[in-house]
Amino acid sequence: MAATPRSEARAGLKLISPTAIYVIVLLALPLATVLVYSMMTGGRGNVSLPLTIANYAELWSKPVYGYILLKSLLVALSVTFITVVLAYPVAYFVSFHVKPDRKSLWLFLITIPFWTSYIIRVSLWFVILGYDGILDKALMSLGIMNTQLNFSSYGIPAIIFVLAHAYAPFAVLPIFVSLEKVDRSLLEAGQDLGESRWVTFLRVTLPLSMPGVIAAALIVFIPTVGDYVTPKLVGDGREPMIANFIETALLKLRNYPQGSAFAVVSMLMVGIVSVVFVLLNRRFIGGSK
Amino acid sequence: MTYSDDRATMIEFKDVHKYYGDYHALRGINGTIKAGEFFSLLGPSGCGKTTLLRTIAGFEDISSGVIMIDGKDMAGVAANARPTNMVFQSYAIFPHMSVAENVGFGLRKDPRSKEEKARAVAEALEMVGLKGYGNRAAHALSGGQRQRVALARALILKPKVLLLDEPLSALDKKMREHMQVELIKLQRQVGITFILVTHDQEEALVMSDRIAVMFEGEIAQLADPETLYRRPATKKVADFIGTMNFVPATILSETGNAVEVDAKGLGRVMLDIDQAPAKAGESPVVGLRPETLTLLYDDQKAPERETDGVIDEVIYFGDMTYYDVYLGGTDVEVRLSMRNVPGRPVLDVGEKVRVAWSPSALVLFR
Numbered sequence: 022m023a024a025t026p027r028s029e030a031r032a033g034l035k036l037i038s039p040t041a042i043y044v045i046v047l048l049a050l051p052l053a054t055v056l057v058y059s060m061m062t063g064g065r066g067n068v069s070l071p072l073t074i075a076n077y078a079e080l081w082s083k084p085v086y087g088y089i090l091l092k093s094l095l096v097a098l099s100v101t102f103i104t105v106v107l108a109y110p111v112a113y114f115v116s117f118h119v120k121p122d123r124k125s126l127w128l129f130l131i132t133i134p135f136w137t138s139y140i141i142r143v144s145l146w147f148v149i150l151g152y153d154g155i156l157d158k159a160l161m162s163l164g165i166m167n168t169q170l171n172f173s174s175y176g177i178p179a180i181i182f183v184l185a186h187a188y189a190p191f192a193v194l195p196i197f198v199s200l201e202k203v204d205r206s207l208l209e210a211g212q213d214l215g216e217s218r219w220v221t222f223l224r225v226t227l228p229l230s231m232p233g234v235i236a237a238a239l240i241v242f243i244p245t246v247g248d249y250v251t252p253k254l255v256g257d258g259r260e261p262m263i264a265n266f267i268e269t270a271l272l273k274l275r276n277y278p279q280g281s282a283f284a285v286v287s288m289l290m291v292g293i294v295s296v297v298f299v300l301l302n303r304r305f306i307g308g309s310k
Numbered sequence: 311m312t313y314s315d316d317r318a319t320m321i322e323f324k325d326v327h328k329y330y331g332d333y334h335a336l337r338g339i340n341g342t343i344k345a346g347e348f349f350s351l352l353g354p355s356g357c358g359k360t361t362l363l364r365t366i367a368g369f370e371d372i373s374s375g376v377i378m379i380d381g382k383d384m385a386g387v388a389a390n391a392r393p394t395n396m397v398f399q400s401y402a403i404f405p406h407m408s409v410a411e412n413v414g415f416g417l418r419k420d421p422r423s424k425e426e427k428a429r430a431v432a433e434a435l436e437m438v439g440l441k442g443y444g445n446r447a448a449h450a451l452s453g454g455q456r457q458r459v460a461l462a463r464a465l466i467l468k469p470k471v472l473l474l475d476e477p478l479s480a481l482d483k484k485m486r487e488h489m490q491v492e493l494i495k496l497q498r499q500v501g502i503t504f505i506l507v508t509h510d511q512e513e514a515l516v517m518s519d520r521i522a523v524m525f526e527g528e529i530a531q532l533a534d535p536e537t538l539y540r541r542p543a544t545k546k547v548a549d550f551i552g553t554m555n556f557v558p559a560t561i562l563s564e565t566g567n568a569v570e571v572d573a574k575g576l577g578r579v580m581l582d583i584d585q586a587p588a589k590a591g592e593s594p595v596v597g598l599r600p601e602t603l604t605l606l607y608d609d610q611k612a613p614e615r616e617t618d619g620v621i622d623e624v625i626y627f628g629d630m631t632y633y634d635v636y637l638g639g640t641d642v643e644v645r646l647s648m649r650n651v652p653g654r655p656v657l658d659v660g661e662k663v664r665v666a667w668s669p670s671a672l673v674l675f676r
Contacts, residue, residue, distance in 0.1 A: 204402065206398045206399075206400050206402040207402050207404060209367075209369055209389070209396075209398070209402065210396070210398060210402035210404070210415075211415070212368075212369075212388070212389045212390045213369075213389055213390070213394075213395055213396045214390075214395065214415050214416035214463065214464075215390050215391075215416045215418075215419065215467065216390055216415075216416075216418070217390060224415075225404060228406045229405070229406055
């Protein structure tokens with residue numbers, strides 16, 4: 022019996038249903054809930070209608086929120102920039118200078134820090150960066166400093182430092198993959214056509230690895246905007262980020278509408294920056310489909 | 311043949327060796343390549359032909375010896391400073407650039423104005439038959455077009471030597487034959503020394519002024535295509551180039567300019583000394599090409615010598631028929647090729663035939 026269009030459509034729906042249900046229940050519904058909550062009023066765990074944009078209006082009217090948003094954005098962008106800039110040479114080294122049969126070992130070693138809980142890793146930074154920690158002792162014994170630096174109390178710089186370290190492996194992997202895909206004969210061609218190794222890198226390797234760089238930037242940027250553990254632990258919690266505000270609003274004040282509005286705004290911000298990254302990526306791939 | 315001895319030397323190899331660890335990839339390469347010559351490095355995979363090409367380009371260092379290009383020792387000269395350009399086997403077209411950007415890649419340091427460079431790029435594209443393709447994305451090109459871009463990109467820099475690393479191997483048969491002719495024309499037009507690496511003996515014969523046949527890191531023979539085909543220096547070269555029948559033989563006598571042999575199935579024959587290169591070691595065999603053997607029909611007479619035979623196998627090719635024939639009641643089998651002309655029937659297996667041959671077409675390997 023020939024399949025009618027309708028029976029085909031039914032079969033198709035059946036086939037995609039597990040994925041569809043997953044997406045609807047676990048992604049679309051929570052997102053919709055947050056969107057609706059952000060336009061309600063309430064507090065102390067209650068929400069009530071009617072829908073209003075009062076929460077957004079409040080965010081807009083008080084400069085402190087704008088400041089927090091901007092600070093979170095700048096911290097996340099700095100972390101992204103530093104991470105990618107530091108990860109690139111590592112990825113380049115593994116891709117170009119490690120023997121092929123050793124590459125997987127190197128990647129494995131790079132991912133080892135992930136085996137420990139993030140909280141533990143952040144705590145370990147205190148041992149190194151904290152008051153009278155390894156860094157302070159080293160600086161003082163070398164005579165570079167004569168009092169404790171206590172870098173971990175340096176608010177934003179310390180947060181950026183710890184986050185950049187935490188996300189480094191995430192950045193190494195996509196860059197590594199894109200470098201692996203660069204046809205090595207292209208580099209020989211670059212030199213054959215009269216360019217030095219460095220110029221060949223700038224004209225050939227770097228543009229061809231940009232998709233990996235953009236992917237790395239996105240992978241680092243998106244979670245760092247929403248990170249609230251690091252600002253809490255590092256810098257003595259004196260530099261709260263947007264995620265800390267969301268946490269406070271949702272979990273401490275139980276003001277769901279306000280917290281949701283925060284969340285939506287921060288999502289929008291991430292979305293806009295991501296779109297910029299994706300557009301940049303398109304440009305670098307050069308119109309290929 | 312456009313090659314002549316009085317041309318200037320472009321490349322000179324003096325006892326070039328290359329080791330990869332313990333592996334001896336190039337074992338004492340000597341020879342010269344003349345200016346304006348279409349030169350081929352021919353050999354099976356792993357014979358060192360690509361390695362030799364890459365040492366010319368500067369992508370591989372040599373372990374010992376000297377490579378001179380246009381009178382200059384290339385030791386310590388980086389690839390980007392050599393007067394050579396390469397067409398890579400994979401073409402190595404930059405996928406993130408347009409066709410014009412690819413072709414103009416090497417012009418960055420060229421002092422000419424932007425407009426002049428653009429004109430040069432357009433001219434180079436026109437030369438390789440890609441007029442008006444400049445704005446296309448490089449990754450949207452077909453294999454043949456990529457190769458033309460690679461050619462234009464190399465030739466626009468007016469190198470003294472153009473290196474081609476198996477440039478036709480990725481193309482289908484029709485396209486390959488077409489590009490062979492185009493490359494020959496292009497080479498005559500620009501007059502640059504072309505060095506082609508290929509494992510395809512037919513391609514080498516068609517395109518080259520001279521060919522170096524390489525086995526296991528050594529040049530087995532360096533000669534023009536006709537010499538290589540008619541007078542191969544060793545049995546191995548003979549076997550690699552075209553089809554060659556080998557007939558066991560015994561050497562009866564040897565004087566200063568002639569060798570008398572008894573070839574199984576063919577009988578006694580006097581060979582001129584240039585048909586018998588003195589390279590002792592193997593048990594002597596006489597080589598003869600399929601097209602130098604002819605079947606005699608009815609009362610045709612052989613111009614020189616003839617031998618009886620029995621057809622063992624018939625391979626029909628349309629324009630040609632190959633016959634495998636046992637010679638003179640022996641177990642020696644030779645392959646011969648006959649053109650299928652009207653009025654000449656294709657014979658059957660088992661038929662008794664007469665085979666005509668010429669002593670001057672024989673080569674002795676010993």
